[in-house]
Amino acid sequence: MNNILEYLECSANEFPDKTAIIDPDHSCTYKELYDRARQIGSFLTEHTKAGRPVVVFMDKCVEALTSFMGIVYAGCFYTVINPDQPAARISQILDVLKTDCIISLGDSDDKLKELSFKGTIFDYRKLLSSPINTDRLKAVREKSLDIQPLYCNFTSGSTGVPKGVLVSHRSVIDFMEYFPSMFEITKDDVLGNQAPLDFDVSVKDIYSAFKTGASIVLIPKKYFSIPTMLLDCLCSYQVTTLIWAVSALCMVTQLRGFTYKVPDRVNKVLFSGEAMPASHLALWQKNLPHAKFVNLYGPTEITCNCTYYPVLRVFEPEEKIPIGKPFPNENVFLLGTGDKLISAEGETGEICVSGTALALGYYNNPEQTKKAFVQNPLNNLYPETIYRTGDLAFYNSRRELCFAGRRDFQIKHMGHRIELEEIELILNSYPEIDRACCAFDSVKNRLAAFYSGDLDKKELLKRMRETLPSYMIPSLCIPVLHIPVTANGKMDRKKLLEMCL
Template sequence: MRNVLEYLEHSESIYPEKIAVEDQDKSCSYQELLLHAKRIGSFLSGFESPGNPVVVFMDKRVEALTAFMGIVYAGCFYVLINPAQPAVRINQILKVLEANSIITLGDTEILPEGVEFSGNLFDYHEIIKTEIMEERLKLIRDLSLDIDPLYCNFTSGSTGVPKGVLVSHRSVIDFMEYFPSMFGITGEDIIGNQAPFDFDVSVKDIYSTFKMGATMVIIPKKFFLVPTQLLDFLCERKVTTLFWAVSALCLITQLKGFTYKVPSRVNKVLFSGEAMPVKHLTIWQKYLPDARYVNLYGPTEITCNCTYYPVERKFESHETLPIGKAFPNERVFLLDQDDKPVTEKGRIGELCVSGTALALGYYNNPEQTKRAFVQNPLNTHCLETIYRTGDLAFYGENGELCFAGRKDFQIKHMGHRIELEEIEAVINSYPLIQRACCVFDEEKSRIGAFYVGEMEGREISVRMRESLPVYMIPSAFYPLPELPVTANGKIDRKKLLEMCKGK
């Protein structure tokens, strides 16, 4: 197998009339999706050469997913740009891509003022009228390789310019050959998509659906602001499976959503993106005791996830969930500051990953690619590329990997090296605190703690002294009705830092 379209084609051959994907307004069968994708691919093949990027300028919806598959039929790779992004960022992404073609929804989603683009703008509704050119599509497929790029997701860059993480067919196939069967995902499942389509968590939604012949339900973003509507939607659509960001799960528990309604058909809850507060997980376990819970870890650069930890017991509030062990065909290990292996329990090292799942690098950015994707220093005999995640971890008592924060969340304060996550873990353990996040203002040399909860800052500070040294106690506490999150559902630490500096 060398092309992800084989997943779609196989499921279409078995379940042509079955709903493949639906959003709030419409649905699409496997047969319809396949036909529209082939029409889009036939059209694009007259304008684009295989290997080129094609932009989909849409919010997540049925048409966006269909456009992705059409782009793949043309031998190109897809890049979703959310119309809600500011024009400056859109221009940065387009400059990196040097793309010639953008697919839009015509009058409903057009390029906003300030976006600079002189290439082809194609209306989705028009190009799906194209006649299918089977011979041309077959030729493109015959010449394709599994290392051809499939998609590019843009993440923030340290230089201020977004980095495009380029992922191949082979990396997705490698991950998907294990992932669904490991967690009991079948064609009977209804997968509730939370992640934006420009975030790699959605890759699990999309390709688990296509591989297993399941149905994917795209949950509108606005529902994640109103838990009652979100829970109504999950129940009405009979959703069984969630691959969600931690913040999305915490939204329901933080606002006591389960006292309104329990989505009783949900039987698999797989979460990632940041550390899951134990108290929130415990609430999910209480209301959905028979569901399977899995803590997933992995940066965009290694195609979804590289480690997993099945949660098979109740954790105490002071405990931390392990990130577990490596997925099949991935090597995950720790290196110290001298690039020596870290193997003993409790000692922190940088988490590094090797294997087919590694991305192709950062598109049109060889310098940053060379810094992050490097030769394994432990292998001096042959070429072995690893990705240095910048994440810190250690081996716990049972030999499982445990997340210990980011290198860039490691601060130096009052002469001490401090992990902000360690401070957050203490605050999050308090029963009256729902969620907390800490930032470090270097100019003022102070730690600021933002939190949602029913404690006064002075009360939190006094209690923290029971378990942390004085130099780790935040000097300022800011209660908020809710913590801001990024488009990908993670806590927006950059915004919190700006708020901290402004106080």
């Protein structure tokens, strides 16, 4: 197998009339998805070259996923840009990609014109009027290699310019040959998609469904701030599988969603992106006692996830949930000071990963690629690329990896090295706190804690003095209605710090 289109083609052949994708406005069967994708692919083969990036300028919808597959049929790779993103960021992404064509629904074309986009904007509906050209599609497919790029997702860059993580067919195939079967995702499942399509969590939804013949429900972003709408959606579509960011799960429990309705068809909950507060997970476990829960870890650069931990018990509020062990065919190890291999229990090191699941690098950015994708310092005998995640971890007594924060969240304060996640773990263990986040104001050299819940500042400080050393107690404690999150569903520390200015 060398092309992810084989997943779609097998499901279209086996389940032609089964619903593949559903959004609030439209749906399509596997046969319709297959036919429309081939129409789009045929059209694109006349207007761009294989191997080129094609932008899908849409919010998540049936048309966006159909466009993805059409782009792949043309031998190209896709990047989705949400039209709601700031114009400056859209301009930066387009400058990195240097694409010559964009697919849109026509409702946001004025924004592209304001950005002086020089290429061609194709209306999605026009592409569907194109006939299928089997000869051209066959010619493209015959040249297909599994190392060719499939998609490019953009993350923030330390230089201020977004970095495009370029992922190949082989990396996704390598991951998907294990992922659905390991967590018992089958044709009978309905996956409730939470993640934006420009975030790699959605890759697990898309290709788990296409591989197995399951259905995907694309849940609108606004539902994740209105628990009643979200839970109604999960129940009405009989969703069985949630592969969500931690913040999305915490929103349901923080806003007491289960007092309204329990989506009792859900039998698999896989979460990632941040450390899951044990108190929130316990509420999910209580309300879905028969569901399987799995903690997943991994940055975009290693294609979704590299470790997993099935949660088989209820953790105490102050306990840290492990990130577990590596997925098959992935080598995950820790490097310490001087690139020394760490194997001792409790010793912290940087998480490093090797294997075919690694991304190809950052598109059109060789300098940043060389910094992150490097030769394994433990191997001087042959080329072996590893990705240095910048995340820290340690082994517990069961040889399970436990996340210990980001290197860039490790701060120096009052002469001590402090992990912000360690403070958050303690704060989240207080029953009266729904969610907490810590940030460091480097300008004024002070720690700040932001929290939602029913605990006044005086009592919070009293609790912290009982559980934290003085140098780890934030000098600012700011109650908020809710913790803001980024577009990728992670706590937005930057936005919180703006409250301190």
